Amino acid sequence: MLDTVTLRVAFGLVAICVLALFYSVTYRSTRSSYSGWWCVSLGCFIVSASLFLLNGTPVQILANPLGNAIAVLGAGCVWAAGRSLREIRVRWWQLAAVPAVVLAISLADDPRHDIWSGGAAYLACMALLVGASAWELAQLLRVLGPARATRAQYRFAVRAMVVVSSVISGFYLGRTVVFVAVGPDHVVFRAAFGGQVTTLLTMVLLVVVTFSMSALSHEQQTSELRLQATRDSLTGLLNRAEFLRAAQREIDRRPLRKDAAIVVADLDRFKSINDGLGHAAGDRVLTAFAEACQDVVGARGILGRLGGDEFVLLVRGSSAEAVVDAIARRYRGGEGSPMPTVSFGIAAAAAGDDIALAVEHADEALYEAKAAGRNRAVRAPRHDDRPPGVVDGRRTA
Known part of the structure; x- marks a missing residue:
């Protein structure tokens, strides 16, 4: 050898x-x-x-x-x-x-x-x-x-x-x-x-x-x-197209509970952050909100960023209103805070639904929340033509 x-x-x-x-x-x-x-x-x-x-x-x-x-x-x-x-x-x-x-x-x-x-x-x-x-x-x-x-x-x-x-x-x-x-x-x-x-x-x-x-x-x-x-490069959340694909696969793969929902969130008066404090401050706000969503939702849902200051969630296994409240508490935007408040729109999601359409309904509810004074959650009706209303009259932050 x-x-x-x-x-x-x-x-x-x-x-x-x-x-x-x-x-x-x-x-x-x-x-x-x-x-x-x-x-x-x-x-x-x-x-x-x-x-x-x-x-x-x-x-x-x-x-x-x-x-x-x-x-x-x-x-x-x-x-x-x-x-x-x-x-x-x-x-x-x-x-x-x-x-x-x-x-x-x-x-x-x-x-x-x-x-x-x-x-x-x-x-x-x-x-x-x-x-x-x-x-x-x-x-x-x-x-x-x-x-x-x-x-x-x-x-x-x-x-x-x-x-x-x-x-x-x-x-x-x-x-x-x-x-x-x-x-x-x-x-x-x-x-x-x-x-x-x-x-x-x-x-x-x-x-x-x-x-x-x-x-x-x-x-x-x-x-x-x-x-x-x-993925969105700033927050690490799914981008719009991938969120729609992932959420659609999820509801087609197995029946969802009645309380499953699409939640669209928008930061109130976010433009004033970018204009007044700069884009770096705006990025920190977006990242903080994304982290709050991840901390609360975790594996129970699917998270995405639609673009700008607008986010979207597929929530399952728990009440969408409870999730919204938890995100708002974790994020802590409001009076006296450097973080802007958040408005939410909620739409039900069930097996056989078109996720893109559910996102549209949640987006419409979001604009109702904005029109009602911001910093609140509004749920869209599911199978009738009644206008969206403030959920239980609650504010989320």
Whole structure:
């Protein structure tokens, strides 16, 4: 079998080729967060392998601890890549904390004479972070679910990465246990978890996951483009067209309760905010109202921004009037507040209804609320020609 140094050189060359190809072909074309994290991870593993080649030289005292820390940082980037697919942001300190601990332990553990200084911490953290990546991807697979219309290639790529990450994590966990139990010089550790075996396994798995990385990066780019096409860029709510599609699918998919309704909301005298305080202040007001709607409605409804200062909600499972009151309390616009008040129009929604028509009815009720003095909710009648009226005479803020 080839010696460890030769295998590490070969691994470094393969990793450099994969990084160059992945950066040129995948990252530059997709600019996805996932591919970016993988490029950083590959770079960390290349640098770490290069530092380990300096073992046995006068600079080992620094090279070996740095190699441990940078390898752990690379594993952290693998974890961050998995989180990016779930649209969860990773803070810089979350990435830096574990490598910093490994570096400190390695420096304190006689790195001048021992190439395995800090070895237990290094191996355990590698197992932990790669295992965390497998967990993130497994959670993504659960969210996708068998009923979601997701391309088979994407699901296969996620499964492949779960398996590969689990194998690597399990391997490093085994290395940790045997390292602590018998030490790195024991025949069992050398035969099953030594540098040669580790380098060969990592090289094979690196080639295997290259396809999966590309597939996941392209899917993330597609998802981001899809998100941009269906979401309002300021508030993150659905845009008008996507809200109508989503709400129509919802009422066609299953019968709604009697209290399901379309609610159209409009900020009172919003133009005075933009004119008097500037568009940045106006954006903050719109964002605050959108957040209040999300906090109150959550998974019980569908939220959208019709445009300008007008919002729309499909509310199910609770009284529309109760939802309106809760949103108004959470938003807290009114006298003495920098936030403008809000007027609401409500229209019933049931299976078989045309959502676009229900939105029109709610919009008509909204203008009745405006005409009646603003800062109130008005419900549109459902099956007769009576004019809309103020709901229970209540004001919503």
